Amino acid sequence: MIRRIFSYARQYRRQVILAPISVILETSGELVLPLLMAAIIDRGILAGNLSVVIRMGVYMLLLAVFSVITGAGGAKFGAEAAIGLGANLRQHEFEQISKFSFADIDRFSSASLITRLTNDITNIQNFVMMCIRMVFRTLTQVIVALVVVFVLEWRMGIIMVIAMPILAALVGFIMVKCHKLFERMQQKIDELNEKIQEDLVGIRVVKAYVRENHEEEKFQVANNAFTKAGLAAVLRIIALNPVMMTGMTIVNALVLYFGGHMVLSGAMEVGTLSSVLTYIFNILISVMMLAMALLQYVRASACARRVFEVIDTEPAIEDGTVADLPAPRGRVEFRNVAFKYNATGSGDDVLTDVSFVAQPGQMVAIVGGTGVGKSSLVNLIPRFYDVTGGSVLLDGMDVRDYPLEQLRARIGMVLQSNILFSGTIRENLLWGDPNATEEQMNQAAKEAQAYDFIMSFPNGFDTHLEQGGVNVSGGQKQRLCIARAMLRKPAVLILDDSTSAVDSATEALIRQSFRDNLKDTTVILIAQRISSVEHADQILVLDDGTIAGHGTHAELMANNAIYQEIYWSQQEGVQQ
């Protein structure tokens, strides 16, 4: 995992190497300090030699300057490497997501993808930064301290060498389950937050059904679970401190005892002894720091797992490779199509045995109840999803054989969820065709009956739309989305219930403009209102995932019960 994370530091290899070196130098410098101290005591003070005291003092100052420089270097390289790595990782993940199929997006959900791109990456970035600094710092501290102690007095070193593995084992013993405990705690936090979020969003329902107590109970279950998991983790980690302290005290006592005797027997100087004690103190701090760094790793590795899960997802839809494409005419054919969202789930098929042909230039309407599979059906044409049986053909070739970009370039799509992006109206329309001229754009806007209202804005096409297009009405939004799709000059135009918020009079005008301006374009239209579909060349009545009726308005009125029901359900009411 760590190796994989660091593989994202590509162009920062220099920093990745320089940062630890700086840190090691800085730390080593700091560690020489007690040596100089020993010299001050033994050769300066005890020998009554002031010049040694001053000289050593100057050395210490120089050493500090050295450490500031190396320390600053370490900080700089570390930050550059870690943040650069974060940026690379974020970029890679984002690009991977941009290749996702609709099924992949559904599987992860947008909210989860957003978290994985924001918080998770930030956590990894922080971890890397800390890792570079802390880990190398503490490791150096331990090693240098050990070496120095050996050089000063090898017999003291032996005590340390014996003590260190025992201490390390103790720390390891405490930390070993911490990983799982903290992961569990994090999971409980997520569950708790989910619970709260849900209650906030649904507060009206909660109140309307007087379910406050029910919600409180559910919350308390999650709350207690979190506290329990949190305590389990924390109580374990706090044992670290006293254990380490005890261990170090024992080491201290041993050093003092044996060292003291050595001093008395003249085998060692007092200054050396005090230096050894300082090093022991340093090691104690270092080992604790290392343990904390390990804890950070727990969190970062959970985040990294989530990020790599995204990166490792092979888009469920593979690009077609046929280079020799048929001329775009707009013929759409469904051959015995079967489809379900989760190919392995226990749910029933969404579509079964759907077959029809839309000839170039025809208008095909699809009607049917909520959730009978109308949207699913049209989503198969641009290959947002793949069929689970049968095949969909565009201009005689299976859509799975087209390169996706080529396929979708032939199709103009107005989705049910109309989404506009922040930017001007012009920028949004140009999504349809980045190279469109001003004239073409005006034309498309007129055809979608959007021109008049666009021009009624003070800034016309340069009117700025807020994120999600919240500053235009639902009907206006739909018309902008239609204009955007029409600007593509697609061979096939798919409209998924995209005039529902447009009033009937305007809708009639849009329909008329389709007839006048899109003579060669195949239009596939999903609609609720019979008035929207009655002029279509063919109408498909979808029920329970199958085609329950197929024909013109007149034919269906004569022989299709469902269609008649739909018709009659709308006759009194909004009627022209």
Next chain:
Amino acid sequence: MAETKTKYNGSTEQPKGGGPGGPRGGFSKPKNLRATLLRMFGYLARRPVMLVAALISVVVSSIAGVAGTYALRPIINDLTDAVTAGQSVLPSLVPGIARLVGVYMLMALCTYVQSNLMAQLAQKGCNQMRKDLFNKLQELPLNYFDRHTHGELMSRFTNDSDNVQMALEQSMVQLLSSAITFVSTVVMMIYLNALLFLVTVVLLAVIIFLFKKLGGISRQYYRKQQSALGEVNGCIQENIEGLKVVKAFTHEEAMRTEFRELNENYRSAATTATVYSSIIMPINAQLTNVGYAITAAIGGALAIFAGFDVGGLVSFLTYSRQISQPDSQISMQMTTMLSAMAGAERIFEVMDAEPEVDDGKVTLVQAHWEGDALLEGKEPEGQRQHWAWKVPDESAEGGFRLVDLRGDVRFHDVCFGYVPEKEVLHHIDVYAKPGQKIAFVGSTGAGKTTITNLINRFYEIQSGQITYDGIDVRDIQKDSLRHSLGAVLQDTHLFTGTVMDNIRYGRLDATDEECIAAAKAANAHSFIRRLPNGYQTMVTGDGANLYQGQRQLLAIARAAVADPPVLVLDEATSSIDTRTEALISRGMDTLMSNRTVFVIAHRLSTVRNSNAIAVIEGGEIMEKGSHQELLDLKGRYYQLYTGQFQLT
């Protein structure tokens, strides 16, 4: 969408638990320090014995820490004396070392006891705090939720309560311990050598001054970093949420280019900010070292010329190293403490918000008829349950009288505004006789939903009166009032759990069979069957995996299971196509029979067969009457019906 928007913009929501990363870009300071601190402390003081034990441990361990360092002095001095005097008789080192070990072991023990107790106190205290907060949220009136975004309230539970927990668990104790350590270290240092202590004071002052200066510079860069981060996150949010459209228009490349640019901006801003903030650390460390060196040199001089004992010098130098620790600890912990207290204050603000007014005394009870007398108690098993209002009445027998629940709801000259300054409903008079279906039609924003929100008393009216079976709704206990009303609201909300659980939300003791029957009545059965796992399919993220129309069908099933005497349907079928609506109309008819029903609908076919229709525009009732009466009137309804006028 509106909720999620605030969430990912910049720093409003930080990752749980915080993390290293730049210095805080200035935190909001608590306004009422004392009161907040005391109240926060109150959550710890719920277990006073534990708290006192923890505090004693803190004091003991801090003093032991300082004493431990001092315990070195006699040992070193003994050794020095022995060496300089050339003693051949070995002084026993054992008592000194034993003292040292004893002191440190005491410290270790106390540290453990203290951190163990504090962890428990803090975690349990915060558990209680979150519980209080959540329970309080359930009591708050809806206009509170209108005024505060979900993101804002969420961060009370995440960031704020996290900070409080952190502070209670560590900062509070560490502050105390640092303060004790600081003071006793100072005392020891003065005791050891007052002159040398003066040197230390000067050095400390310099370090603190430099630290402050550098911090100011790095905060500026940090702000730039935050705004760059906001842009990256904004881009992520917009494009990921609109990813399907991006793909439909093969706009991926443009999206990637935009992202690459913003990502690069952020990278460079963040690098600069972090470099500045992390350079402070080594500078600080080295300043401390320089101070140490100077102290050591001067101390050495003192030892040579002023007879300062070596053991004392060693102890003093150790202290001088340690003193900068509690000092930087204190400033760090103070920052944590202050931001935790700001968080706690925000939490307490929510807790202190005015709850929903609920001083009604009338309650809902099950009742049955015995001859002409209405008596409390259930109808025999199998019969449709009967409900009554239990009204306190001094003159009646037992202090109560029962009023038959009939579903007679009347508005008398009701005026209302979500904010007092802006009235949105003006002088509304509507009445629904028992079993009648009353419909409201009108443009978006005309005030239809508002009217139904007043029936279940989500909001308080400004003037006028709403009565329910002749009782002012303000006199009815809120829970009872809402139990008597079933609602299918405009925005259907589903909860995490299975489809079955969500239907059962209407009545918690409903059996699976009853839930399935309700689903069939709502015509939801056929689509539920086709979900990946049927009725056991998990609904997640407020039903994001279902279509709006499917969610509405589930909401209707939920209301059907609840079986309430009065029903409010607010655009309950707006996302359901007309044919499905026609199909569920029988189910809806069953659902609506023998009940008073308030229907709000955009679609006139939905309201046509209502007993009375009120056309609402601009917060006023324009026309009122039956379908035929309104047609005859040839007013707005007639225009709507004949398509001459479109609702917006």
